[in-house]
Amino acid sequence: MSFYQQTGVLFFGSRLRRISESFLADVNAVYKKHQIRFDAAWFPVFYMLSQKESLSIRDISTELEVSHSAASQLISKLQERGLIKTSSDKEDGRKKVVSFTPKGQKLLRQVEPVWNALQLAMEELLRQSDSTTHLMQAISETETALRKQSIFNRIEKHLK
Structure with missing residues (x-):
């Protein structure tokens, strides 16, 4: 049993971060192996824009x-790389709307097969055991519970 497994819930955050870092490193390694200049950190914005032609920065920040x-910082990074562009909303000129550039659309077409393979790989991983089958549901339920009461408040309750 590993150190992390022995310590149980005290290392919950550390274990999640370790899993996340390993996951993102593997996904980025796939992009690199296939000579796709894409960073897994860009995925949420790219995916959202792949589903809708354009989105406001506010919509992106709310959804994510x-x-x-x-959200603005990530948008700026993608804009610096020439992958997305911002323009003023037609109805509200104060609102910035984000959309793909032709270069971004080309990159999207390159990453979509990786996303499809990732989807299949994750489904395969989550079928590994009875416990992993319920992992996504457990994560969702944990997120909901944390929205209702943060870890900070839960700790403070036990310190009183």
């Missing part, structure tokens, strides 16, 4: 549950 500032 990140700050407007964090």
